[in-house]
Amino acid sequence: MSKDLLIIAHSVVRSSSILVNGEKDFTSSEQDFKTFIKEAYRNYDLKYPKFFKMDSLCKLAVIGAEIVIENSDLAEISNDRIGIVLMNRASSLETDREHQHTIDDRENYFPSPATFVYTLANIMAGEIAIRHEFQGENMCFVLSEFDVDLMHQYVSNLFESGKIDACLCGWVDFDDSNYESVQYIVGENSSKNITFDVCTTKEIYNVK
Amino acid sequence: MNTAYIIADNMISSLGFNSSEHVDKLRKSQSGILPCNNSSLYPTPFQASLIDVLRLNQMKSDIDFVDKFTKLEQLHILSVRDCLSQANVDLSSEKTLFVFSTTKGNIDLLSKNYVGGIDAKRAYLHEMAKAISEYFKNPVNPVVVSNACISGVLAVNMAKDFINSGFYDNVVVTGGDLAAEFTISGFQSFKAISENPCKPYDASRDGITIGEACSTVILSKNANGSNILVAGGGSSNDANHISGPSRTGDGLMMACEKAVAEGMVEVSNIDFVSAHGTATVYNDEMESKAFNWLGVQNIPLNSFKGYWGHTLGAAGVIEIVASVHSMRNNELYKNAGFEQIGISKSLNVIRAYKKDQVDIVLKTASGFGGCNAATVLVKE
Numbered sequence: 119m120s121k122d123l124l125i126i127a128h129s130v131v132r133s134s135s136i137l138v139n140g141e142k143d144f145t146s147s148e149q150d151f152k153t154f155i156k157e158a159y160r161n162y163d164l165k166y167p168k169f170f171k172m173d174s175l176c177k178l179a180v181i182g183a184e185i186v187i188e189n190s191d192l193a194e195i196s197n198d199r200i201g202i203v204l205m206n207r208a209s210s211l212e213t214d215r216e217h218q219h220t221i222d223d224r225e226n227y228f229p230s231p232a233t234f235v236y237t238l239a240n241i242m243a244g245e246i247a248i249r250h251e252f253q254g255e256n257m258c259f260v261l262s263e264f265d266v267d268l269m270h271q272y273v274s275n276l277f278e279s280g281k282i283d284a285c286l287c288g289w290v291d292f293d294d295s296n297y298e299s300v301q302y303i304v305g306e307n308s309s310k311n312i313t314f315d316v317c318t319t320k321e322i323y324n325v326k
Numbered sequence: 327m328n329t330a331y332i333i334a335d336n337m338i339s340s341l342g343f344n345s346s347e348h349v350d351k352l353r354k355s356q357s358g359i360l361p362c363n364n365s366s367l368y369p370t371p372f373q374a375s376l377i378d379v380l381r382l383n384q385m386k387s388d389i390d391f392v393d394k395f396t397k398l399e400q401l402h403i404l405s406v407r408d409c410l411s412q413a414n415v416d417l418s419s420e421k422t423l424f425v426f427s428t429t430k431g432n433i434d435l436l437s438k439n440y441v442g443g444i445d446a447k448r449a450y451l452h453e454m455a456k457a458i459s460e461y462f463k464n465p466v467n468p469v470v471v472s473n474a475c476i477s478g479v480l481a482v483n484m485a486k487d488f489i490n491s492g493f494y495d496n497v498v499v500t501g502g503d504l505a506a507e508f509t510i511s512g513f514q515s516f517k518a519i520s521e522n523p524c525k526p527y528d529a530s531r532d533g534i535t536i537g538e539a540c541s542t543v544i545l546s547k548n549a550n551g552s553n554i555l556v557a558g559g560g561s562s563n564d565a566n567h568i569s570g571p572s573r574t575g576d577g578l579m580m581a582c583e584k585a586v587a588e589g590m591v592e593v594s595n596i597d598f599v600s601a602h603g604t605a606t607v608y609n610d611e612m613e614s615k616a617f618n619w620l621g622v623q624n625i626p627l628n629s630f631k632g633y634w635g636h637t638l639g640a641a642g643v644i645e646i647v648a649s650v651h652s653m654r655n656n657e658l659y660k661n662a663g664f665e666q667i668g669i670s671k672s673l674n675v676i677r678a679y680k681k682d683q684v685d686i687v688l689k690t691a692s693g694f695g696g697c698n699a700a701t702v703l704v705k706e
Contacts (some may be wrong), residue, residue: 221511239473241695248567256473256699260465
């Protein structure tokens with residue numbers, strides 16, 4: 119059995135507010151996601167024009183990942199040893215509906231590659247990987263709800279099999295204007311003593 | 327301790343409804359890709375590998391409450407049921423897990439032209455998974471892996487891990503995707519679909535052929551008479567581009583290295599590489615670099631896409647199943663559609679069906695989002 123796994127940092131994005139390690143870090147009075155996430159982008163000064171090409175799910179994932187990665191010291195870890203394991207409920211259905219709309223009518227038929235490329239749930243992991251140059255293990259699950267047990271089993275296994283030294287884990291869901299991102303970095307070294315287990319993950323997820 | 331045996335399998339595609347029908351056609355190098363002139367799928371004619379609807383209508387007639395299931399769900403039920411006829415697995419056990427591999431699931435439900443009676447909520451992948459696992463009275467929450475075109479390979483790797491960790495005794499991995507209007511229109515907008523049947527690694531290749539398929543493997547901690555193990559797995563991300571493959575092949579190479587290391591095999595001992603080979607110019611080129619880097623350029627290699635097209639979420643599963651049959655029968659199947667090598671780094675593309683000892687297989691996949699995955703299969 120390897121060393122205990124720890125949660126190095128965590129972030130929560132929901133209801134127009136952002137928490138970092140349990141503390142409120144950014145809030146907006148703006149209820150509309152698109153405006154809120156643009157405000158968050160400016161607040162965290164991402165300087166990443168590609169952001170504006172992304173669909174809502176990817177924007178949510180990239181902001182949630184940005185702040186948790188910024189708060190984790192991963193300098194000692196090789197990029198090909200950092201994994202990304204994400205889960206959600208609605209897959210990419212928000213953008214799926216958009217693509218479907220472009221093909222429903224033969225008289226007004228305009229499918230676009232810029233939309234179609236976002237009709238896969240794992241594109242959010244791809245966007246995070248590109249932004250942070252993470253080249254380790256990838257996995258994207260679609261489930262009825264955030265399954266902290268499955269996350270713990272799957273990610274612990276990746277560490278035990280020696281494939282990763284750190285992992286960005288998360289539940290990132292966007293569906294019909296409802297959204298939620300809970301992301302955390304799991305590693306073997308951290309100044310904060312937060313054990314990566316089912317109970318702690320649930321606490322981070324349910325925090326109001 | 328590695329004891330993740332493949333104890334049962336099924337393939338459903340244009341080539342048939344079970345594995346032996348597929349093997350017959352693989353031996354004859356017979357492709358299921360045909361011209362398709364169905365304007366409800368795409369306004370102009372295109373090539374595709376489609377499941378025989380008339381045969382499906384006969385096959386599905388004895389599914390209980392068949393009208394409560396979508397076409398894709400019916401395929402999953404038939405596929406899993408075929409596996410159950412080969413191995414005695416208790417699906418009602420808490421120690422049996424269902425893992426679904428799909429990119430788009432019941433995406434046909436989203437269309438305003440959909441005429442079936444199934445609730446639109448089944449477009450949610452987990453709802454589809456639940457409907458099927460409940461049909462088989464499985465008590466565990468099903469898991470859906472939806473990671474573009476590497477979903478099937480990832481799902482099998484995960485099943486292996488969960489058996490080796492003792493979480494489950496049996497894992498049913500079932501992958502499926504339809505040749506839906508949604509998908510065809512999207513790949514057409516990318517100009518990624520060839521006007522001809524796809525030609526993996528060929529000099530004149532110019533794109534993919536969409537295929538629909540459903541395929542299942544049951545992994546078990548008990549051999550049940552099988553001598554084929556899922557021995558190693560790995561995945562990676564190129565961190566380069568969301569819809570284009572890496573220029574260097576580094577991501578695929580890393581995924582393969584991890585699978586080979588975990589499988590405790592030597593690269594030089596691999597007998598067959600079951601590659602992804604979509605037949606786009608850039609994917610196959612990327613693979614040729616990764617495989618030369620890894621050192622498998624002289625090992626017999628094929629892509630099964632020339633037989634049943636790119637089956638997306640089903641691809642990893644159906645191609646692993648075909649590879650298992652290659653191992654069981656000690657035979658190598660021709661890379662259908664291939665005539666003349668058209669990649670910058672050479673590969674040993676299989677030109678004709680032949681008998682050969684096949685004990686170790688490397689299976690790979692790459693997909694949108696920059697993802698790559700590999701599996702090593704070993705015969706005991």
